[in-house]
Amino acid sequence: MMLKVGQYLQNRYEILSLIGTGGMSEVYQAKCHVLNRLVAIKLLKEEYSTDANFVSRFKMEAQSAAGLSHPNIVSIYDVVDEDSLHYIVMELIEGVTLKNYIRNKGRLENREAIGIAIQVAQGIAAAHDQHIVHRDIKPQNMIINKDGKVKVADFGIARAVSCQTVNGNAVGSVHYISPEQAKGEYSDARSDIYSLGITMFEMVTGKTPFEGDTPVQIALAHLQQPMPHAESLNPEVSAALSRIISRCTQKMPENRYQDCYDLISELRRALVDPEDEQLNRQAESDDAPTQVRGADNDGPTIILDRIADSAESVKRKNAKPAAEKENAGTPEKTGKPAAANGKPKNGASRGISHEANRHKHKETASLDKMLNAIGIAAAMIIVIIIIVIGVKLSGLFNDSFSDSGKSTEISAGSGTEEAASESESESGSEAESVAEESSSGEIIRLDSLNLVGMTLENAKQVLSDKKLEVKIEEENNTDVEKGKIIRYSPAEAEAGDTVTLTSSLGPEKIMVPVPNITGMSVENAKVVLETIGLSLGMETRTKDDAAAGTILSQSAEPQSEIAKGSSIDYVVSEGRDTHFVAAVNDTLSLQDYFGPSSGNTELKISIVMKQVVDGENHTKVVMDPTTIMANTALPVQYSIEGAEGVRRGTLQVLDLTNDRVLKTYNLTFVEVAK
Structure with missing residues (x-):
């Protein structure tokens, strides 16, 4: 059920526009008239809203997630049931999803990818501290705002959805799903770390590691196929970052980072030293082939209604006795496999053959050990005799030997x-x-x-x-x-x-002059500092007449010298306590433009707001392109926020089908308290 522009929820939230539609929800921009702020409303689609069990889980998890407060997590303000509508009121972030950001850039450089990963990991760590596991970490759920801040969305709602089956109707999370989730097993914080590792891989290579024609094939790839190395697709990926990605995406949870704080620490080290040898050595063991549970032969069947895996029981049935494994390097004389087409042999015959092999092996092993022991003892006796004779001849056995023994290392x-x-x-x-x-x-x-x-x-x-x-x-x-x-x-x-x-004294400090970043935007200052080996430090926000996002002061004096690698704290403007708002309240009869016989004509209509800001034309989409019948009475009822300090603008109703402007409204913006 789509909400209409101008519709009110709970006599409080006014729907302004549709932001986007996902696999399970629709997201709207709305205005809260009680707190006078813009919000995002995530509305469950009908196929989820009619599932009582799902709605119950959804409410419980969303309410838990509402308790999360962290700069890298999208805040949840309210969880609402209103008749057949179930929705979350959340923080509105003006920005782009990481998925679209990667798609637009192709792939990211090491430093940028690490910076984003650190922010995401910090948000996930805060949730894990509250015993909340996301279970649907993917770039579609990460939003980068205009200041470069990354926020993770959909805590709680992801948990509810993760209880659903992974099938042809599943959302696009299967590319990032952990092996234990794919098998319907217990998932914990390490599952989020796996999914973040897949996301990091996509950031630096531009693609996900596992592909397939169906969600089932992709889920199986997570279970069975080895994880490719990021540098094999992008040679510019640093060794340290590649090792981190490899460790995050180990098939077995115990081989991954055990919490996000360890991951954050190593990401920071990789940022400072991309070729960190110690980090690379720590990760060497992660490159050893990982035995994937349930990936051997064709026996295990993944039931994708729960993606339940019977591989463990198959492995236990097919497992060789410990003694037999010692001789696993020697092929059997018959050369025949133990099972055909991946199917285990008859249980009775397998048990008899294993028992016979075990007794035979024990006898052989005992004889070998006896012969080895005799040979070693004889060799040691001969060597000792030779050494004693040689030492005595050289006069080394004398009284001074015991004294000098005191200086043994x-x-x-x-x-x-x-x-x-x-x-x-x-x-x-x-x-x-x-x-x-x-x-x-x-x-x-x-x-x-x-x-x-x-x-x-x-x-x-x-x-x-x-x-x-x-x-x-x-x-x-x-x-x-x-x-x-x-x-x-x-x-x-x-x-x-x-x-x-x-x-x-540690590494030699290289001193660099401090640039003047006062008056710059945060993003520009970041670029300027990074070019000379410095970085932005702690941010303090304050109300000011300067435009929001403008740096007002810095901790290090311009032209002074500080060590390369240092960070500079700064104070940034939040803008004024007021904003500029204009209102339109009209109903546009499209039939007046297309005639009374146009009832079956479909039009694609969009509404945009235009202003001139600092001599440049700025356009803001108020209503996304929407298909409407030509005999519709279109409500044009908006409260629109304009650019700071700009009091004039226009609102245009566009006929995209015929490439023309249907109507223009002149706007007058008034400064009001936020």
Whole structure:
């Protein structure tokens, strides 16, 4: 049931125009006359409104989502039942969906894609903190406003829809669905992370990773096909970002990021260092082939009314015993597969053959182990005899050997202070030996102390305990974290000697001059700062006569110098507390233009508002192109917000079928409180 322009809901919300239509809802622009603000109204389509169970779920989930408040989430103001109408009143965002943004640009650069992904992940993380999982993360549900802010929409409504079946009538979410959702299994926060990974893949490549002729084929691809690497479609994708996408889209939830905060942290690292080696190493294991549950052979059948997967039970039936798997690298003599056409063999014969193989394998394995043990023991005895003879001949077995043994090295740890501490506690008697030597003036081997990688304070304490003096030097280093030891000298010392510790200052700071961004729009300032290696920091909004979105002040003085990579906080104008509004209240008889016999004639009609702003013509669509019969009485009843400070304009009713203007209304805009 479509709402009509000018129609009121709850004597409060005036329908202004249809914004768009989706698979399950229609979205309208409306004005709330109680709070005097523009809102969006998402109305459930009739096929959903008549399903009592769905409506009940929808209300419950939408009411839960209404409690979410975050800059990267579209706010829900109200959830309403009105007769047969069920709708959500939500924040109106003037912008474009990420899906259309990708479609218009083809694909996004690394930095832009990461920036968008961070904002989306922050919104999702806030919802997860409230135990709300979206379950329908996709670029169609992400809106970018004119300031570049990204907001995630449809929390709650997505949860209700996710309970429906995935079939030919499903909305276009199957391209982003997680494997566990495709199988009708339990989904949690990691399912949203998978879908965000697919969205990131689409941002940098311009396409989704899995395609098919039907939703069923695409869902199966998520289950069975390996995830392609983003750089295979776009060589400009950074290694770090590609690894992040790969980890997000692992088939098994436990192999993905376990929460959005870990993902956000690594996205920020990838933004600073696109070739982050540590990040790449952490993700190496994610590139190993992933066994997909239910993807082996042709046995598993996905029932797409719930996409229930029987693959697990098939795998358990076909699984080899543990002992048999050890010999899996050797083909059977018969060369015959265990099952034909992916179907398991008869249960009884399979059980007998497995049992026989298991006994046979145990006997063979026991014999092999016995022979191996005898061979190893014999070899060790021979080697020991040779070493003893050789050492005795060289005079190495003498009284001094046991003394020099006191300077045996403590095995090197990982370089972190935790590993160093662990190494010291594990080395027990060896550390005591070193301490005894230091008190008697003997040599201390500094490599046994694992100083490299320790914090400066810990290293000083360790040397002080050994009665050594400390001299500190500092230098910049891109590989060693600030405040940790890069190297030391000398390699050996006695009690009372001075050891020089070289501590890291972190990467060398490159200073850049601060540009004047006051008076710029937020988007322009962002571009200017990014070109010289700076970024926008914390935003503070305030009412001001300056146009909304104009930067009023900045934290760093223009022409001063700050380190490259720093951010600049800023204050931005929200505009005035007033806006300029004009009203039209008329009914246009189309029959006057097309004659009394035009009842069967269809017309495509649109209504636009035009203003001249700063010498340029601006056009705003008030009513989208709509097919109307030529004998219709068209209501032209609008309250229209115009450009700030502009008091004149026109409203035009356009006949798009015949490419002409039917009527022009002169508008006078009045400044009123928001």
